Amino acid sequence: MRSLEVDLGPRSYPIWIGEGLIAQAGECLRERLMSPKIMIVTNPVVAGHYLGALRQSLEGAGFVVSQVVLPDGEAYKTLETWQLIFDGLLADKHGRDTTVVALGGGVIGDMAGFAAACYQRGVDFVQVPTTLLSQVDSSVGGKTGVNHPAGKNMIGAFYQPKAVLIDVTVLNTLPVREFSAGLAEVIKYGLIGDAAFLAWLEEHIDRLMARESAVLIEAVTRSCENKARIVGLDEREQGIRATLNLGHTFGHAIEASQGYGQWLHGEAVAAGMVMAAKLSVQLGWLAGQELPRLVRLLKAAGLPIAPPAGMAAAEFLKYMAVDKKVQQGRIRLILLKGIGEAVVTDAVTAEQIQTFLEA
Amino acid sequence: MRSLEVDLGPRSYPIWIGEGLIAQAGECLRERLMSPKIMIVTNPVVAGHYLGALRQSLEGAGFVVSQVVLPDGEAYKTLETWQLIFDGLLADKHGRDTTVVALGGGVIGDMAGFAAACYQRGVDFVQVPTTLLSQVDSSVGGKTGVNHPAGKNMIGAFYQPKAVLIDVTVLNTLPVREFSAGLAEVIKYGLIGDAAFLAWLEEHIDRLMARESAVLIEAVTRSCENKARIVGLDEREQGIRATLNLGHTFGHAIEASQGYGQWLHGEAVAAGMVMAAKLSVQLGWLAGQELPRLVRLLKAAGLPIAPPAGMAAAEFLKYMAVDKKVQQGRIRLILLKGIGEAVVTDAVTAEQIQTFLEA
Numbered sequence: 001m002r003s004l005e006v007d008l009g010p011r012s013y014p015i016w017i018g019e020g021l022i023a024q025a026g027e028c029l030r031e032r033l034m035s036p037k038i039m040i041v042t043n044p045v046v047a048g049h050y051l052g053a054l055r056q057s058l059e060g061a062g063f064v065v066s067q068v069v070l071p072d073g074e075a076y077k078t079l080e081t082w083q084l085i086f087d088g089l090l091a092d093k094h095g096r097d098t099t100v101v102a103l104g105g106g107v108i109g110d111m112a113g114f115a116a117a118c119y120q121r122g123v124d125f126v127q128v129p130t131t132l133l134s135q136v137d138s139s140v141g142g143k144t145g146v147n148h149p150a151g152k153n154m155i156g157a158f159y160q161p162k163a164v165l166i167d168v169t170v171l172n173t174l175p176v177r178e179f180s181a182g183l184a185e186v187i188k189y190g191l192i193g194d195a196a197f198l199a200w201l202e203e204h205i206d207r208l209m210a211r212e213s214a215v216l217i218e219a220v221t222r223s224c225e226n227k228a229r230i231v232g233l234d235e236r237e238q239g240i241r242a243t244l245n246l247g248h249t250f251g252h253a254i255e256a257s258q259g260y261g262q263w264l265h266g267e268a269v270a271a272g273m274v275m276a277a278k279l280s281v282q283l284g285w286l287a288g289q290e291l292p293r294l295v296r297l298l299k300a301a302g303l304p305i306a307p308p309a310g311m312a313a314a315e316f317l318k319y320m321a322v323d324k325k326v327q328q329g330r331i332r333l334i335l336l337k338g339i340g341e342a343v344v345t346d347a348v349t350a351e352q353i354q355t356f357l358e359a
Numbered sequence: 360m361r362s363l364e365v366d367l368g369p370r371s372y373p374i375w376i377g378e379g380l381i382a383q384a385g386e387c388l389r390e391r392l393m394s395p396k397i398m399i400v401t402n403p404v405v406a407g408h409y410l411g412a413l414r415q416s417l418e419g420a421g422f423v424v425s426q427v428v429l430p431d432g433e434a435y436k437t438l439e440t441w442q443l444i445f446d447g448l449l450a451d452k453h454g455r456d457t458t459v460v461a462l463g464g465g466v467i468g469d470m471a472g473f474a475a476a477c478y479q480r481g482v483d484f485v486q487v488p489t490t491l492l493s494q495v496d497s498s499v500g501g502k503t504g505v506n507h508p509a510g511k512n513m514i515g516a517f518y519q520p521k522a523v524l525i526d527v528t529v530l531n532t533l534p535v536r537e538f539s540a541g542l543a544e545v546i547k548y549g550l551i552g553d554a555a556f557l558a559w560l561e562e563h564i565d566r567l568m569a570r571e572s573a574v575l576i577e578a579v580t581r582s583c584e585n586k587a588r589i590v591g592l593d594e595r596e597q598g599i600r601a602t603l604n605l606g607h608t609f610g611h612a613i614e615a616s617q618g619y620g621q622w623l624h625g626e627a628v629a630a631g632m633v634m635a636a637k638l639s640v641q642l643g644w645l646a647g648q649e650l651p652r653l654v655r656l657l658k659a660a661g662l663p664i665a666p667p668a669g670m671a672a673a674e675f676l677k678y679m680a681v682d683k684k685v686q687q688g689r690i691r692l693i694l695l696k697g698i699g700e701a702v703v704t705d706a707v708t709a710e711q712i713q714t715f716l717e718a
Contacts, residue, residue, distance in 0.1 A: 083438055086513065087507075090509035090510060118504075118514050118516060120513060121502065121504060121512075121516055122516070122517065145477075148445055148446075148449060150446075150449035150450070151449060153480075154478070155445055155478065156477060156480045157476065157481070157516065158480050158481065
C-alpha cells in the first residue's frame with residue numbers, strides 16, 4: 001500500500017493507494033475515525049460490484065453501517081437526488097458524530113461530500129473512489145457539489161475528507177470509455193506542471209491501457225501527488241489551483257451544450273485541452289511541435305481530440321459566460337507556456353476568443 | 360452608531376448597531392466589500408417596508424442590485440425554497456465575486472447565508488436582520504441552514520458574514536408577538552452568562568416593551584457582545600457554545616411537535632428555559648427562589664412560561680432523540696448552576712428526563 005499525505009494544516013488527510021484495499025477498509029478507518037456509525041453513499045452499478053465487500057469490512061471493524069443507493073449518472077447530480085442522502089441519514093437517526101463514505105465515481109463523491117459538509121452543518125467524510133477519474137481528480141482537493149440546470153457545480157462547498165482509500169483493483173470492472181476519460185486528467189497533470197510525468201506517460205501508455213496494476217498504482221500516485229501539491233499551495237482556489245482547470249472552460253461548455261452525461265467529463269476535458277493548446281500555439285506561447293505530441297498521447301489513450309462536429313462559437317460563448325472562471329466580466333483562461341507549464345491568464349480578449357472559436 | 364467586532368481571526372467581522380442604518384447601508388458596505396454586484400434576499404412583508412430604502416442606498420453607492428423575494432415564514436425554510444435563491448443568482452448572472460445580503464428575520468438570514476455558503480462554493484454574505492430575534496441571535500455566530508421534515512436546521516453550514524448591519528428603527532414595525540419572542544433570547548444571554556445583564560433587564564423590561572430606542576440599542580448591543588464572546592471562544596460548537604442552546608432542546612421539541620411556525624422559536628425557547636430551570640432546581644443545581652424571578656421576567660416580556668397544554672412526555676422524547684445535541688446516544692442538556700451560569704451536561708439519565716417530563 002502506498003500512502004501520501006495531503007498537507008492542509010488541521011485539515012490534512014492521507015490517501016492510501018493499493019490493490020484490494022476495499023476489503024481492508026474497516027481496519028484502515030477504525031484508527032482514523034471516532035464515529036460509531038457510517039453511511040455509505042453509492043449507486044446501483046458500483047453497489048453490485050463492491051458494496052457487499054465494503055459493508056463486510058466496515059462491520060467487521062465494529063461500525064454500524066447504513067446505505068443510500070442513488071441513481072447512476074451525471075444527470076442525477078442534482079439538488080433533488082442530493083436530498084435523498086439526508087432522508088437516509090435522518091431515517092436511520094445518524095447524529096453529528098457519523099461518517100459519510102462515498103463509494104463510487106465523481107458524481108457520488110461530489111454529492112456525498114456536499115451532503116457531509118451540510119448534514120448538521122458538517123460530519124466526517126471518507127472517499128472510496130471507484131473510477132480512474134475520481135481517483136486522480138475529485139478525491140483530492142475538497143471540491144464538492146451538484147449541478148444546476150444553468151451550470152455545472154454551481155452549488156457546493158469546499159470540504160476535505162478525513163481519508164481517501166484508492167483500490168486500483170476496481171479499475172478492472174471500469175468500462176473502457178470511462179477508463180480513457182480518467183486518463184485525460186492523468187495526462188493533464190503532466191501538461192500543467194510535470195513534464196517528466198508526461199514523458200513517463202508517453203512511454204507507458206500501452207501498459208496503462210492494458211491496466212497493469214503496478215503501472216496503474218504509479219500513475220494514480222503521481223497524479224495525486226501533483227494535485228495534492230497544487231491544492232496544498234492554494235486550497236480555496238485563489239491562484240495556482242486554477243491551473244487544474246486546463247481544458248475545463250472549453251470542456252464545461254461542451255458538456256453543457258451536449259447535455260450532461262452525453263460526453264464524459266474527461267472526454268470533454270481532452271478536447272478542451274487540445275483547444276487550449278491550439279490557442280496557446282496561436283498566441284506564440286507554446287512551440288508548434290508540442291501539439292501533435294499531445295494529440296498522439298490523447299489518441300493512444302482513446303480520447304477525442306476535438307469538440308463535437310458542428311458546435312458553434314456562439315454555443316461555446318453562451319456556456320463560458322457563466323462559468324466560475326469568469327472574474328469581473330473577463331474570461332479567465334488556463335493556457336500553456338510549455339509542456340509542464342500552465343498559466344492562468346485574462347490577457348486574451350473576448351474578440352480573440354471568438355475569432356479562435358469560429359476558426 | 361455602536362460598533363463591535365466579532366473576533367474570529369481571518370473571519371472576523373463588524374456588527375454595526377444604530378438608528379436609521381438601512382439608509383446608510385451603501386456607504387457602510389462600499390468600504391467593506393469588493394463585489395460589484397449584490398443579491399438581496401428578503402420576503403414580501405419586509406420588502407414592503409424596507410426593500411426600497413435598502414436598494415436605493417446600495418445603488419447610490421454604485422452596487423448593481425438584484426433581488427429574490429421568498430415566501431414568508433418558518434414553513435418555507437426548506438431546500439425547495441432555498442433553491443429559488445440560486446435560480447435568481449444564475450438568472451442574473453452573478454459570479455463568484457457577488458455578495459448575498461439577507462434582509463429579514465432568522466429564516467431569511469439562515470437561508471440566504473446557507474445559499475451564500477454554497478453558491479459557487481462560497482460568496483460574500485451580509486446580514487441586515489429585521490427582527491429582534493435575528494438581531495440578537497442568528498446574525499451572530501455563522502449558523503446557517505434549512506429545516507428537514509424530520510428535524511429543524513438539519514441541513515446547513517457554519518458560514519460567517521462580512522458584516523452585520525442592525526437598524527433598531529425596524530423594530531417599530533415588528534408585531535408584538537415577534538418582539539416578545541426576540542426578548543426570550545435577550546433574557547437567555549443574562550441567564551447563561553451575564554447575571555448583571557439579567558438584573559438590568561429586570562429593571563428595564565417596561566421601557567424595553569415600550570421599544571425606547573436607547574434601551575433597545577443597549578439590549579441589542581449587550582446581547583450581541585455576549586453571543587460574540589461565546590462564539591469567539593468556540594466557533595464550531597465543540598464546547599461552551601452549546602450553552603447558547605439553553606431552552607432549545609425542549610424548545611425544538613415544542614416547535615416540531617406543534618408544526619413549525621405555530622409556536623414562534625422564541626416562545627418555544629422561553630417555555631424551554633423554564634423547563635430547564637425547573638429541572639435544574641430539581642437536581643439541586645439552582646436555588647429555588649430563582650425560578651419565580653425568571654417566570655416574572657418572561658411574563659413581563661409577554662412570553663409563555665410552560666409548554667403547550669397536553670404535550671406528552673413521549674412527544675418530547677420523540678423529537679429530542681434526533682436533536683443535534685445527541686452525542687453517542689446520550690442526551691446532552693444545557694442546565695443552570697445559577698443565574699448567569701449555564702453548563703452543558705450529560706449527567707441526567709434518560710429515565711430522569713422521562714420522569715421529569717411526565718411530572
